[in-house]
Amino acid sequence: MAIDAIPPLISAQLNYLVTHSPFSVKVENMWPGGKNTGLLDRFSLVIPFCLDYIKWDVIYNAVYPLAAPDVIFGAEDENFRPYHALGGASDSKSLKNPLTDWNNRDPTRLFSLVLQLRELYKAYQKKRVEEVDDDRLKFEISTMLSREGIEMSLSSNIDKPEEVKFAVPLLDLDLNKMVGGSTWRHQQKIYLQVIYPVGRKYSSAPSAPRLKLVSSPELKAVFSIDDFRLPAWLDGMCMAEYLPTLEEMLESQIKDAVSSIDSRRKLIMALAPLFGRPVEADPVFCRKATFLSSSGVFTFLVHVAIPLQFPKQQPSLMLQSSQHFNSQGVPIKSLVSTEYPWSPRWDTSDMAERIFDFIVDECLNFKKYCNESILQNR
Amino acid sequence: MNDLPIHKIQISGTTLASVLHRFFSSSGDIHGLLFGHVSFSTTISLSDDLTSNFSTVTTTDSASSSAADGPTLTATITDFLSIPSHFPLPLQHHHRDDPSSVLVGWFSGRRKTPLRPSVKDSTTTLSLASSASHSFTPLDSPYPLSLPPSLFLLLSTPFQEQLIHTHEYKAFQYRVSTDSFDPKSLDIINIGPSFRSHYGSFSPISPFPSMTCDLRGPNAMAEDEKVETLVGIKKGLKDQKELDLCAEGFEIGRLSKLMGSDASNYTAELEHLYDKMLVKLDSLARLVEKSSAKVLEQVQSCRLRMNFDNSDGISPFVRSFAGEDSYL
Numbered sequence A: 001m002a003i004d005a006i007p008p009l010i011s012a013q014l015n016y017l018v019t020h021s022p023f024s025v026k027v028e029n030m031w032p033g034g035k036n037t038g039l040l041d042r043f044s045l046v047i048p049f050c051l052d053y054i055k056w057d058v059i060y061n062a063v064y065p066l067a068a069p070d071v072i073f074g075a076e077d078e079n080f081r082p083y084h085a086l087g088g089a090s091d092s093k094s095l096k097n098p099l100t101d102w103n104n105r106d107p108t109r110l111f112s113l114v115l116q117l118r119e120l121y122k123a124y125q126k127k128r129v130e131e132v133d134d135d136r137l138k139f140e141i142s143t144m145l146s147r148e149g150i151e152m153s154l155s156s157n158i159d160k161p162e163e164v165k166f167a168v169p170l171l172d173l174d175l176n177k178m179v180g181g182s183t184w185r186h187q188q189k190i191y192l193q194v195i196y197p198v199g200r201k202y203s204s205a206p207s208a209p210r211l212k213l214v215s216s217p218e219l220k221a222v223f224s225i226d227d228f229r230l231p232a233w234l235d236g237m238c239m240a241e242y243l244p245t246l247e248e249m250l251e252s253q254i255k256d257a258v259s260s261i262d263s264r265r266k267l268i269m270a271l272a273p274l275f276g277r278p279v280e281a282d283p284v285f286c287r288k289a290t291f292l293s294s295s296g297v298f299t300f301l302v303h304v305a306i307p308l309q310f311p312k313q314q315p316s317l318m319l320q321s322s323q324h325f326n327s328q329g330v331p332i333k334s335l336v337s338t339e340y341p342w343s344p345r346w347d348t349s350d351m352a353e354r355i356f357d358f359i360v361d362e363c364l365n366f367k368k369y370c371n372e373s374i375l376q377n378r
Numbered sequence B: 001m002n003d004l005p006i007h008k009i010q011i012s013g014t015t016l017a018s019v020l021h022r023f024f025s026s027s028g029d030i031h032g033l034l035f036g037h038v039s040f041s042t043t044i045s046l047s048d049d050l051t052s053n054f055s056t057v058t059t060t061d062s063a064s065s066s067a068a069d070g071p072t073l074t075a076t077i078t079d080f081l082s083i084p085s086h087f088p089l090p091l092q093h094h095h096r097d098d099p100s101s102v103l104v105g106w107f108s109g110r111r112k113t114p115l116r117p118s119v120k121d122s123t124t125t126l127s128l129a130s131s132a133s134h135s136f137t138p139l140d141s142p143y144p145l146s147l148p149p150s151l152f153l154l155l156s157t158p159f160q161e162q163l164i165h166t167h168e169y170k171a172f173q174y175r176v177s178t179d180s181f182d183p184k185s186l187d188i189i190n191i192g193p194s195f196r197s198h199y200g201s202f203s204p205i206s207p208f209p210s211m212t213c214d215l216r217g218p219n220a221m222a223e224d225e226k227v228e229t230l231v232g233i234k235k236g237l238k239d240q241k242e243l244d245l246c247a248e249g250f251e252i253g254r255l256s257k258l259m260g261s262d263a264s265n266y267t268a269e270l271e272h273l274y275d276k277m278l279v280k281l282d283s284l285a286r287l288v289e290k291s292s293a294k295v296l297e298q299v300q301s302c303r304l305r306m307n308f309d310n311s312d313g314i315s316p317f318v319r320s321f322a323g324e325d326s327y328l
Helices: A008-020 A109-130 A135-144 A217-221 A239-275 A348-377 B013-025 B050-069 B119-129 B193-199 B220-225 B230-247 B252-258 B261-309 B316-327
Strands: A026-032 A040-049 A052-059 A070-072 A151-155 A163-170 A190-197 A210-215 A288-295 A298-305 A316-325 A331-333 B006-012 B030-040 B073-084 B102-109 B151-156 B168-175 B180-184 B186-189
Touching (some): A008 A040, A040 A109, A052 A109, A109 A135, A109 A151, A135 A163, A135 A190, A163 A239, A190 A239, A239 A288, A239 A298, A239 A348, A288 A348, A298 A348, A331 A348, B013 B030, B013 B073, B013 B102, B013 B151, B013 B186, B073 B102, B102 B119, B119 B151
Parallel strands (some): B006 B073, B006 B186, B102 B151
Antiparallel strands (some): A026 A040, A040 A052, A151 A163, A163 A190, A190 A210, A298 A316, A316 A331, B030 B073, B030 B102, B151 B168, B168 B180
């Protein structure tokens, strides 16, 4: 008996969804719903929305795998009825409930269902936000709407005051294209998260919204949003005024970050004539390179980690012996070192030479250190 | 159609237990229809206990104001019909004349799921609650009133199996006007002295469910009124063919005559059906007997031939074994 197995028809749909989704969908949990079978036919999908996650339970029926699945939304979205308004609507042709003519043999069905439901959920949250009785919010929405792809949601926790959250996509740049050779599956984006407390009353000096920059996680390899300082929010400002300055600053910094990749690549290339071809190197973001080197009979690896702020910040170096192992059999490594002469104004070949000179001295110390620690362990 | 709030939902302990049992014993998820009646609340809590009387006066302030908006309605679920949830609900065959048992709502039982209405639950409830053909008039209604089947009972089992309770349920009333599922408490009526007041309004009679015997429908005229696709008709005809094949000459339509008041006239029909079935079984048994005999005959002839081949009567295995022994 197949225990804890996913029925093939359901598995095909789920695989298609996870591999083809334009946003990253996670399957959080799978459990069986049948009485005696261990067939996993229900699962929770974690779907990114408005810089947060929504969790939907998808209920298949392993006993009748051809039947359409059912979806249960989160507890806070109990009033989300995606297919209720469709009855007499004029767009009912283009937007019909896909569950009514389900075909489980078509692996794309769950994918299109989730995509459609997410769009409907987006519209539902937008409608909720627009119904909030707050003058400032109404104004902000009316001036921001020209931007594409804004997601918004109304948080309605009982124990917290009402808040409206916006996820504003910034910059019209295709970051995936800007970074040559990147293997990112999803479109990289930077968003500004704006949280407005709902005031309901008009006040002449409304408090500043809570602002936070959020990027897709993979972008960290190129550009760290933590290093970016948001421009100050002036009293009486609105989003439409704030965003252009923010985008301008961000764009120049991202361009710097992308050009920094090139200078990092140049450094790795400049190190190669001195150390030999790198054993391992990060070819896309050029953040790491490892060289095999030797001093007499002592062979060791040099790990070079190049920071995002290169050349302003110098690379950090670490040595790893190929001959000395500790009692657990792990190669002995040196501490990470950045204490060597450095100037960002030097030529790349100069930088490489300085690193090489430093290693020539440092490897002797490291060899001593290795021998000592081996002796201590005995 | 009036969209009035139902104040109380009652269900007999046996009915609820039966629903739960059906849900628990089915291999997959189930859903079904709930039948019962809606009546105007007539039970008055008379008590000579002054303190409790006082407290009811204070607490029923809001209740009396809501009662002013409309009548106080109590729904009683008396019986149900359940099918596996991948089949559509058999809605079209339940136009009953009996006012004490009308379609009041439906239920959905799905294992290990949160107790919240799903997409399917909400769309089904909406279509049920907004269809005019299923609306009914409550019992002893003082003025014309038409209510939709708006009750929804959701059943589930807990996620952790080691928990003490084996199932969970939640009852809702769906309000079309506000597009909301209002959670309602479910009063379980048990037989016993403390539930004596319910006896008057409670009807334990559960009528025989009307089955769909003939897919072709009762008459051709009614069929014409339905808008059906060609595929649907074809499928229906195919199903009918299969049904007829099973019936072996006994028209499945005749089964429907077995229900209702004139059923007694047709018991002979049923006996006729059983006779035919018996004859069929008998002929099958004979066939099996004959073929078994033939198989036996063949087996015996085979064995005879084998015995003839090694006429010394010792099986080849024993012989080879003996040979090896002497070799040693």
